[in-house]
Amino acid sequence: VKITDVKVFPMQTEWEDGHLLPPEAPGLGIEFDEEAALKHPYHPV
Known part of the structure; x- marks a missing residue:
């Protein structure tokens, strides 16, 4: 399983020209x- 296939963070961050765009909703925009x-x-391996 690739880390990109596991959707533990349903809200993805948005990037533009190398900058992280702030979310439009209140808070940091991090959901788990x-x-x-x-x-x-x-x-563990």
Whole structure:
């Protein structure tokens, strides 16, 4: 599984000319999908 295939952060950040654009909604714009994360537990190698 590639990290880009796992959608634990449903809201993606937007970039323009190398700058991170602030979200239009209040807050930092970081959401975490705990159910998606639980489907891909960490297994040390």
